[in-house]
Amino acid sequence: MKLQVRGVETFATTGGRPFVPEQPTIVFVHGAGMNRIVWYLQTRYFAHHGHAVLAVDLPGHGRSQGTLLGSVQELADWIPDLLDSAGVAKATLVGHSMGSLIALESGARHPDRVSKLALLGAASKMPVHPDLLEAANADDPLAYDLMMDWGTGPVGHFGRHPVPGISLISGGRNLLRMENSGVLGNDLGLCNDYQSGMESATKVSCPTLVVAGEVDRMTPVKQGLKLCGAISGAESQVIAKAGHLMMIEHSGETLATLKGFLQAG
Amino acid sequence: MKPKLFQFDTLSLHGGQRPDPTTGARAVPIYQTTSYVFNDSDHAAALFNLEQGGHIYSRISNPTVAVLEERIAALEGGTGAVATASGQSALFLSLLTLLNSGSHIVASASLYGGSINLLRHTLPRFGITTTFVHPRDLEGFRKAIRPETRLVFGEVIGNPGLEILDLKAASSIAHEAGVPLLIDATFNTPYLCRPFEWGADLVMHSVTKWMGGHGVALGGIVVDSGLFDWEASGKFPTLTEPYAGYHGINFMEEFGATHAFTMRARSEGMRDFGPAMSPQNAFYLLQGLETLSVRMDRHLANTEKVLAFLQGSEDVVWVSHPNLPEHPDHELAKQQLPKGGGSMISFGIRGGRETGAAFINAVQLASHLANVGDAKTLVIHPATTTHAQMDAEAMEKAGMTEDLIRLSVGMEDPGDIIEDLRQAFRVARKATGGAA
Numbered sequence: 168m169k170l171q172v173r174g175v176e177t178f179a180t181t182g183g184r185p186f187v188p189e190q191p192t193i194v195f196v197h198g199a200g201m202n203r204i205v206w207y208l209q210t211r212y213f214a215h216h217g218h219a220v221l222a223v224d225l226p227g228h229g230r231s232q233g234t235l236l237g238s239v240q241e242l243a244d245w246i247p248d249l250l251d252s253a254g255v256a257k258a259t260l261v262g263h264s265m266g267s268l269i270a271l272e273s274g275a276r277h278p279d280r281v282s283k284l285a286l287l288g289a290a291s292k293m294p295v296h297p298d299l300l301e302a303a304n305a306d307d308p309l310a311y312d313l314m315m316d317w318g319t320g321p322v323g324h325f326g327r328h329p330v331p332g333i334s335l336i337s338g339g340r341n342l343l344r345m346e347n348s349g350v351l352g353n354d355l356g357l358c359n360d361y362q363s364g365m366e367s368a369t370k371v372s373c374p375t376l377v378v379a380g381e382v383d384r385m386t387p388v389k390q391g392l393k394l395c396g397a398i399s400g401a402e403s404q405v406i407a408k409a410g411h412l413m414m415i416e417h418s419g420e421t422l423a424t425l426k427g428f429l430q431a432g
Numbered sequence: 433m434k435p436k437l438f439q440f441d442t443l444s445l446h447g448g449q450r451p452d453p454t455t456g457a458r459a460v461p462i463y464q465t466t467s468y469v470f471n472d473s474d475h476a477a478a479l480f481n482l483e484q485g486g487h488i489y490s491r492i493s494n495p496t497v498a499v500l501e502e503r504i505a506a507l508e509g510g511t512g513a514v515a516t517a518s519g520q521s522a523l524f525l526s527l528l529t530l531l532n533s534g535s536h537i538v539a540s541a542s543l544y545g546g547s548i549n550l551l552r553h554t555l556p557r558f559g560i561t562t563t564f565v566h567p568r569d570l571e572g573f574r575k576a577i578r579p580e581t582r583l584v585f586g587e588v589i590g591n592p593g594l595e596i597l598d599l600k601a602a603s604s605i606a607h608e609a610g611v612p613l614l615i616d617a618t619f620n621t622p623y624l625c626r627p628f629e630w631g632a633d634l635v636m637h638s639v640t641k642w643m644g645g646h647g648v649a650l651g652g653i654v655v656d657s658g659l660f661d662w663e664a665s666g667k668f669p670t671l672t673e674p675y676a677g678y679h680g681i682n683f684m685e686e687f688g689a690t691h692a693f694t695m696r697a698r699s700e701g702m703r704d705f706g707p708a709m710s711p712q713n714a715f716y717l718l719q720g721l722e723t724l725s726v727r728m729d730r731h732l733a734n735t736e737k738v739l740a741f742l743q744g745s746e747d748v749v750w751v752s753h754p755n756l757p758e759h760p761d762h763e764l765a766k767q768q769l770p771k772g773g774g775s776m777i778s779f780g781i782r783g784g785r786e787t788g789a790a791f792i793n794a795v796q797l798a799s800h801l802a803n804v805g806d807a808k809t810l811v812i813h814p815a816t817t818t819h820a821q822m823d824a825e826a827m828e829k830a831g832m833t834e835d836l837i838r839l840s841v842g843m844e845d846p847g848d849i850i851e852d853l854r855q856a857f858r859v860a861r862k863a864t865g866g867a868a
Binding site: 168178180182183202203204207208211212215229230296298299309312313315316317322324325326327328329330331332333334336337338340341342344345418419422 | 485494506681
């Protein structure tokens with residue numbers, strides 16, 4: 168589905184169903200260097216079960232046009248414009264990693280537009296290892312391998328993707344590689360620079376779920392739980408044996424967790 | 433900081449598999465079943481809607497086969513793979529996932545004979561045509577591309593001429609035309625060359641050959657790099673437009689370049705054409721794959737010794753192998769195949785067709801059959817077997833001569849292989865009155 172956000176062509180998948188803005192809407196926000204594809208094992212379920220789904224390519228990512236935005240806050244302020252272009256008054260935001268920061272900031276800055284938050288692979292701060300940052304800024308393929316190594320739990324390194332024939336590590340690596348030059352470096356820079364997570368967490372008033380991977384090395388469980396503790400009334404779920412990329416590596420458990428939260432109440 | 437991702441040999445043994453969660457079985461279990469019980473109607477609907485991963489019917493996917501697919505995808509550095517009943521069905525699946533009536537292919541003329549037949553004689557009946565170009569004529573590839581061209585196709589190591597296709601150049605030519613490069617990598621395996629690293633977009637194998645290595649199970653596979661932008665190309669409506677055969681799904685929108693090809697190939701091709709690999713065969717092929725690098729090293733070492741023997745034999749007029757400095761593509765081979773140019777040797781026997789036939793009849797250790805890449809040494813006379821259906825023009829284009837013997841060097845003791853060749857030369861010479 169193509170949308171015009173701030174006059175720029177923006178792409179989002181709708182989970183294989185027509186987008187009906189009157190339905191409860193869920194916006195999925197991807198992480199650094201990635202795009203809408205990371206959500207396909209969650210989006211299609213919700214789209215086929217009474218939700219309007221937008222798994223969006225952030226500006227300059229995937230099939231979305233436009234330039235990369237310069238901060239998590241700018242991206243958070245872009246979300247209401249996305250909702251406007253889709254004709255949606257209020258939506259649940261599901262964000263992963265950098266996407267969780269964008270969702271968190273949106274929830275804090277635009278409470279009237281956000282009905283629920285699900286923050287996956289989240290933390291109030293996301294310092295990035297300097298070697299990864301340097302490689303990403305240089306478009307060095309080393310960055311993709313580091314992302315997949317650190318982003319995947321020990322069992323994920325063996326593979327056995329839930330979808331027959333799909334390679335988890337190579338799939339993720341080439342997904343990152345397909346993005347334009349500079350995208351991963353820009354995104355990791357945004358994560359590295361972001362400092363206001365705890366402050367924003369105190370401003371969130373909507374129902375919130377923090378989902379952590381038990382063996383996440385990029386945003387460790389304790390960081391996710393710390394963030395959760397700062398959000399009034401927030402719940403947390405830890406997915407056993409999951410790494411940072413839990414929506415791919417442990418797609419079924421991630422979907423079940425989201426179903427429990429998003430379909431309740 | 434170095435990533436700690438599993439390396440090639442580890443992936444050969446473990447890729448795509450964790451011990452069976454139900455039984456703890458260490459080996460990959462053979463899921464010899466046609467179908468899979470749904471938990472409930474929601475679960476069934478979710479599988480059919482591609483809302484979640486899983487298996488429905490073994491014509492489309494199977495847990496044992498899926499391990500093989502994921503393992504080979506990982507070894508090639510691809511995003512996904514679909515295994516098929518044979519190498520030929522992998523090629524057919526690749527082509528039919530992308531092409532329509534009216535599509536055109538530019539292909540190397542030095543291909544497996546079955547592939548040439550498919551492209552030259554069978555597919556034109558369905559409106560898909562091919563222009564063949566000598567694999568060393570890169571400018572010829574460029575010139576052969578037409579507005580309706582949808583694919584460039586070749587082999588890393590040509591069959592039977594053993595020409596080395598310049599993958600970087602061929603991929604550039606394909607990409608300039610907005611089409612992908614499909615490579616049949618059967619002769620090299622990912623241990624010797626990973627075509628995606630050189631710009632190829634899709635790789636297919638007859639896994640019957642070196643990948644399995646034992647000659648007991650047929651199989652094929654197509655692997656997607658996930659790096660070709662079908663949307664930007666604008667030439668592949670099967671991937672970029674809604675597909676009425678699957679609830680109007682748009683594979684690019686839903687799965688992106690990363691998985692669009694694989695998902696379409698499985699959702700349509702495996703469902704409609706039905707070229708499924710049996711789980712039993714997948715199991716056999718996995719056993720072979722576990723030792724791929726070890727076997728390939730032995731194949732290469734034996735090949736070096738056999739090459740030295742053939743080069744010194746007076747019964748041999750010429751020898752062709754990419755490792756030989758006089759091979760026209762030797763320098764290219766050193767780049768693309770740094771471990772070695774595979775274990776296929778082509779040579780011309782003194783005395784031509786008659787002596788060649790006598791030689792084939794005289795080998796005792798080597799097996800005369802229509803296969804390559806077995807652990808056992810194999811010989812064949814292509815002009816009368818694998819490439820016999822080719823007409824004179826195609827034979828010439830493929831660099832075929834009547835004296836050509838194709839040798840697939842096995843893993844036996846190299847001294848025994850050489851002794852067998854030596855005695856077969858002697859018998860052939862005597863039988864045909866040769867005086868070498």
